[in-house]
Amino acid sequence: MSTTISGFSKLSKSEKIDWIVSNYLSNSNTAKQTITQYFNADSKLQQLHDEFIENTISNYYLPLGVAPNFEINGKTYAIPMAIEESSVVAAASNAAKFWMQRGGFKAKVISTTKIGQVHFMFDGDFETLKKVFETVKPKLILDTKPITANMEKRGGGILDIELRNKTSDLNNYYQLHATFETLDAMGANFINSCLEQFSKTFKAEAEKHLNTSIEIVMSILSNYVPDCLVRAEVSCNVEELKHKGIEGKAFAEKFVRAVNIAEVEPHRAVTHNKGIMNGIDAVVLATGNDFRAIEAGVHAYAIKNGKYTSLTHAKIEDGVFTFWMEIPLALGTVGGLTGLHPLVKIALNILGKPSAKELMQIVAVAGLAQNFAALRSLTTTGIQEGHMKMHLMNILNQFNATNEEKEVIVNYFKTNTVTHSAVVLELEKLRQ
Numbered sequence: 001m002s003t004t005i006s007g008f009s010k011l012s013k014s015e016k017i018d019w020i021v022s023n024y025l026s027n028s029n030t031a032k033q034t035i036t037q038y039f040n041a042d043s044k045l046q047q048l049h050d051e052f053i054e055n056t057i058s059n060y061y062l063p064l065g066v067a068p069n070f071e072i073n074g075k076t077y078a079i080p081m082a083i084e085e086s087s088v089v090a091a092a093s094n095a096a097k098f099w100m101q102r103g104g105f106k107a108k109v110i111s112t113t114k115i116g117q118v119h120f121m122f123d124g125d126f127e128t129l130k131k132v133f134e135t136v137k138p139k140l141i142l143d144t145k146p147i148t149a150n151m152e153k154r155g156g157g158i159l160d161i162e163l164r165n166k167t168s169d170l171n172n173y174y175q176l177h178a179t180f181e182t183l184d185a186m187g188a189n190f191i192n193s194c195l196e197q198f199s200k201t202f203k204a205e206a207e208k209h210l211n212t213s214i215e216i217v218m219s220i221l222s223n224y225v226p227d228c229l230v231r232a233e234v235s236c237n238v239e240e241l242k243h244k245g246i247e248g249k250a251f252a253e254k255f256v257r258a259v260n261i262a263e264v265e266p267h268r269a270v271t272h273n274k275g276i277m278n279g280i281d282a283v284v285l286a287t288g289n290d291f292r293a294i295e296a297g298v299h300a301y302a303i304k305n306g307k308y309t310s311l312t313h314a315k316i317e318d319g320v321f322t323f324w325m326e327i328p329l330a331l332g333t334v335g336g337l338t339g340l341h342p343l344v345k346i347a348l349n350i351l352g353k354p355s356a357k358e359l360m361q362i363v364a365v366a367g368l369a370q371n372f373a374a375l376r377s378l379t380t381t382g383i384q385e386g387h388m389k390m391h392l393m394n395i396l397n398q399f400n401a402t403n404e405e406k407e408v409i410v411n412y413f414k415t416n417t418v419t420h421s422a423v424v425l426e427l428e429k430l431r432q
Helices: 013-024 028-036 043-050 088-100 126-143 145-153 188-206 248-264 266-286 291-302 342-350 356-378 383-398 403-412 420-431
Strands: 064-072 075-082 106-109 114-122 157-165 173-181 214-222 229-237 312-317 320-328
Touching: 013 028, 064 088, 064 342, 064 356, 075 088, 075 266, 075 342, 075 356, 088 266, 088 356, 106 356, 114 188, 126 145, 126 157, 126 173, 126 188, 145 157, 145 188, 173 188, 188 214, 229 356, 248 266, 248 312, 248 320, 248 356, 266 291, 266 342, 266 356, 291 320, 320 356, 383 403, 383 420, 403 420
Parallel strands: none
Antiparallel strands: 064 075, 106 229, 114 173, 114 214, 157 173, 229 320, 312 320
């Protein structure tokens, strides 16, 4: 049977499922049951989910958890997190509780500037092009007024447009590099609409003054936003860091060395930063924002000086331990899924309906907390002790353990080391 199809998008959802099951899934009855059991019983809610993307066949669930007790700038939050990885929510919660007793987290937004670019080719004199750009620039802004009017009423809009000469990187390559303020909106559609208007106006107007044509290659926002920055930090006297029998000063020194290693060793830095993103992505996803864009922008920022390095930093000065991070986060609390997905609305309500700036602070703190929890484990008990205990339930579910079996096994591993093989062995003993 052929596995190619014409007109798949025109099939009903039921027909799409039947085609997928018959062509790609061997146990058709079980497969179809698995796919359809995730349908929402509320037909309107299901239709809403079906229309988020194309060719939907089911819903894909992730757990939505809450990490309570986050004190940020004197305000207490319970932070919603959508993630499948064991121990992330528990680690964030533990870090929140730890720092609540030591003054809480401090966070501030440094800048909210976002970027978009019109990429074009021009085989001519740069100085002539530059003069033409300065002449045309006011009309670029004027022609976008129908797009920017509402954003400007709220205090946002186009901040500036620059002509950038990139011919040293690629022959004949230039940019219109534009900066924007989009307030509580992530602003992707707004920025891209402005950029496409820039390209039309610029080509039409500039070519009136030039002997050479301009080739517009593309107009698109950038997910690298190094000037859309937020800082999060914690600090306390080193004596307050005493942990599991380790004196505060010794803990602080070892913690700082662990961060220093991530600052100089890219292999460690990637895993170090992945841990930060465990916290960040979970909140970004729960609040209906684009975690792929955040990931791309954050990792680009980690290599901005030519070598991939840690996003977090730590120091001890005059007996005070400080742990901090500055990262780019382009987030929104209006538009997109924020006004459509019911659980996104719930997540934002749990956070007190934050502005985009407040959400930037919350997300950054979640990442910092996650990194603190991971480093605290790594430099003391080791990462596996806590992680594997959280992973224990996943192993038991994999082997279809009953509730009674789970109770016995969980109790056993309260005082024993959790490994996959050890869990399987104890389960086999129990079943014999």
